[in-house]
Amino acid sequence: MPHRRNLAGKRDCPLVAFIKGRCTMRIWKTGAIAAALLPLAIAQALAAGKDVSSAEVQYQAGSSPLANVEMYQDINPKAPPLTKAEFDKARQIYFERCAGCHGVLRKGATGKNLEPHWSKKDKDGNVTEGGTLKLGQNRLEKIIGYGTDGGMVNFDDILTKEEINLMARYIQNTPDVPPEYSLKDQLDSWKVIVPVDKRPTKQMNKFNLNNIFSVTLRDTGEVALIDGDTKEILSIVKTGYAVHISRLSASGRYVYVIGRDGRVSLIDLWMEKPAVVAEVKIAFDARSIDTSKFKGFEDKYAIAGGYWPPQYTIMEGDTLKPLKVVSTRGVTVDGEYHPEPRVASIVSSFIKPEWVVNIKETGQILMVDYSDIENLKTTTIGSAKFLHDGGWDASKRYFLVAANASNKIAAVDTKSGKLAALVDVAKIPHPGRGANFVHPKFGPVWATGHLGADVVTLISTPSEDPKHKQFKQYNWKVVQEVKHVPGNLFVKTHPVSKHLWADSAQNPEKDLAESVTVWDLADLSKPKAVLHVAKDKKLLVTQVKFGCLKILIQRNTGNNLHLIRPDIYNGNFL
Numbered sequence: 001m002p003h004r005r006n007l008a009g010k011r012d013c014p015l016v017a018f019i020k021g022r023c024t025m026r027i028w029k030t031g032a033i034a035a036a037l038l039p040l041a042i043a044q045a046l047a048a049g050k051d052v053s054s055a056e057v058q059y060q061a062g063s064s065p066l067a068n069v070e071m072y073q074d075i076n077p078k079a080p081p082l083t084k085a086e087f088d089k090a091r092q093i094y095f096e097r098c099a100g101c102h103g104v105l106r107k108g109a110t111g112k113n114l115e116p117h118w119s120k121k122d123k124d125g126n127v128t129e130g131g132t133l134k135l136g137q138n139r140l141e142k143i144i145g146y147g148t149d150g151g152m153v154n155f156d157d158i159l160t161k162e163e164i165n166l167m168a169r170y171i172q173n174t175p176d177v178p179p180e181y182s183l184k185d186q187l188d189s190w191k192v193i194v195p196v197d198k199r200p201t202k203q204m205n206k207f208n209l210n211n212i213f214s215v216t217l218r219d220t221g222e223v224a225l226i227d228g229d230t231k232e233i234l235s236i237v238k239t240g241y242a243v244h245i246s247r248l249s250a251s252g253r254y255v256y257v258i259g260r261d262g263r264v265s266l267i268d269l270w271m272e273k274p275a276v277v278a279e280v281k282i283a284f285d286a287r288s289i290d291t292s293k294f295k296g297f298e299d300k301y302a303i304a305g306g307y308w309p310p311q312y313t314i315m316e317g318d319t320l321k322p323l324k325v326v327s328t329r330g331v332t333v334d335g336e337y338h339p340e341p342r343v344a345s346i347v348s349s350f351i352k353p354e355w356v357v358n359i360k361e362t363g364q365i366l367m368v369d370y371s372d373i374e375n376l377k378t379t380t381i382g383s384a385k386f387l388h389d390g391g392w393d394a395s396k397r398y399f400l401v402a403a404n405a406s407n408k409i410a411a412v413d414t415k416s417g418k419l420a421a422l423v424d425v426a427k428i429p430h431p432g433r434g435a436n437f438v439h440p441k442f443g444p445v446w447a448t449g450h451l452g453a454d455v456v457t458l459i460s461t462p463s464e465d466p467k468h469k470q471f472k473q474y475n476w477k478v479v480q481e482v483k484h485v486p487g488n489l490f491v492k493t494h495p496v497s498k499h500l501w502a503d504s505a506q507n508p509e510k511d512l513a514e515s516v517t518v519w520d521l522a523d524l525s526k527p528k529a530v531l532h533v534a535k536d537k538k539l540l541v542t543q544v545k546f547g548c549l550k551i552l553i554q555r556n557t558g559n560n561l562h563l564i565r566p567d568i569y570n571g572n573f574l
Helices: 030-042 054-060 084-097 132-146 161-170 183-189 466-474 533-537
Strands: 025-027 118-121 127-130 212-217 222-227 233-238 243-248 254-259 263-268 275-281 285-291 301-308 311-316 322-327 343-348 354-359 364-369 377-382 387-392 398-403 408-413 418-424 429-439 443-450 455-460 478-483 499-503 515-520 529-532 543-546 549-555 561-564
Touching: 084 161, 127 132, 132 161, 183 275, 183 322, 212 243, 222 243, 222 254, 233 275, 243 285, 254 285, 285 343, 301 343, 301 354, 311 343, 354 387, 354 398, 364 408, 377 418, 387 408, 398 429, 398 443, 408 429, 429 455, 429 499, 443 466, 443 478, 443 499, 515 533, 529 533
Parallel strands: 025 212, 343 387, 387 429
Antiparallel strands: 025 543, 118 127, 212 222, 222 233, 243 254, 254 263, 263 275, 285 301, 301 311, 311 322, 343 354, 354 364, 364 377, 387 398, 398 408, 408 418, 429 443, 443 455, 455 478, 499 515, 515 529, 543 549, 549 561
16 A cells, blocks of 8 residues: 655555454454455544554544444535435445544544534633634545645545545535434344243353353454364354454353444353354444343343443343443533543443443443442543543452543542542553563553553552562552554463563554564563564464453464464463
8 A cells, every 4th residue: 555645745654454353352254354454444534633653543443334324414504515315425435434533423532523613612711613614625625635644644545536525515514413222222123032941951062161262253243152172163153243342241151242233142152052042232333242240140231332322231131131221421521511422341340240331532430330220320430531441450459441542541449439540651552451460570560552652561550469568659650661562452461371462463564463572571671572473374364362362363265273372271361
């Protein structure tokens, strides 16, 4: 791909195809790689700040299932006209390539506001006005075509001149308003394929359920269940569009899968051949799901969060029947109302019957008490905007989540229900679940990599173990930055491992994007090894996340999966 130029005439670094692991383990079928990665590579929008790297742009952008949802068209008499056919085409382009940064309602997120008119009052009472109508058709065409220094890449080699003209007209019109998705809508989509009383009363297969991994085959709308002992594919299960994440129930019997289209699929591992036993659609665009895991509530409830509508749904754990829908619209930590705060991630507390629900745009962390869902109690904890994903410390008391666009890590004390710390870190942290280990100098630490910085950050975490009391002085401080490369998505280790593993999946350099760096935990001063997986093995696919551990799954032109196994131990991960 040629270098991209911006309005100032500068050349941006080339965008290359990349493989992006998320939350569970993910592999891509080789025949679909080119088609699948294209929207992600070109779905660039006007990101916040200067000197935006290609890794950051790739991370923020992406297509939305809302591209195919019918929406209301409001004709703005001050805006250039659009026919119904033009409107439908422009809407599809916008939601496939722009909404990830600019938002569904075009009010801006990590990208700029694209409403026809907007006004903003600062603390001194001064009012600033702007909007796409003020910029005008000619200026908008140049911005779309040639990009800007702020991170908007040029689309003149992606869109035709006619399409650029169309998009400039489209964003001067009133933003489309997607439909809401109510409890009734969800109930209408709900389907129990195998009733509870028709399911096995005991495990009907010989699988080691303690070591089975759900592998996302994103572009085929499937998950592969892999035997962690033999590395064989036990079953491939059809789920929904753009599968995003899998979560295991507390009992280990069920796997909950959610796709970006909001479809939730419940897989029963006790069946002779594991299969979907229930499904429901909880949103038009979604990312996250988890279950009730506190003692006495195992498998009782599931919870899933939506990007659009911005809300979460509580369901029956064994049937997926929707029980309650809760909106996440509200005020940001800055005190401003936001109409589109997306549910970024959800995890289940180990200490209380609560879910930790992270709301991206508001920067609010919700502790949702599921002990009595008819009288739902929620604790709201303010942190920093643009919350994304995170992981537990070694004690599983503290949940650390990245406020990535704010360059902070928020630590929540799930025992006290309060914010334990807000730690400043390097640019665009992306921990996935992070990595826990005992540092030889600083004691227990939690690690995160970064999309926008060339380091792996180590944060000291509290410990009640008397042997770690001398490290208390370091708690919630950045104690070390380990030299790496930008574009990291995941860092991982293991309780019995002597190594720290980190990918660089969104680095613009192909060889680096297809590599994993390994450090000796006893000496983090320099990498012990850099594994150039695809290059060395002459394979087509690079990395994924295996359970809670990052490993490599490589696919050759045949049907074999090749695994590199970094200190896996009985499927029990830290």
